[in-house]
Amino acid sequence: MAMVFCRGCAKELHETAVTCPQCGASQITSATLPPANVGSPWMAIISLVLSIVCTLALFDQNEWDTETIQGLGLFSVAALILGIITINTKRPGYGMAIAGTVLSGVSLLIFVGLAVN
Secondary structure, eight states, X not given: OOEEEOTTTOOEXXXXXXXXXXXXXXXXXXXXXXXXXXXXXXXXXXXXXXXXXXXXXXXXXXXXXHHHHHHHHHHHHHHHHHHHHHHHTTOSOHHHHHHHHHHHHHHHHHHHHHHHO
């Protein structure tokens, strides 16, 4: 039976106590509480998938018409926007969002270069 000290009044209490019997102070640390913005990493996943599709499309050896370049450019823009939103709001899937943002940014620059030529 281990004893710890209360966070509010410094009286000794049992380590499993949720609140202090003397002062009523909560003994649960903020590290044990789940984060407030826990959610699904859906935006990061979509960003990564769209950017991978755009990057793989760059390896296609066939000639592309203007509509194909514009469509892939829109995919890159969508992936870039979703990745930036995920990074700025610190949502789950932060690493995937960074990878999606980098890949879609590079792909978008290449598609813009292809559209200009």
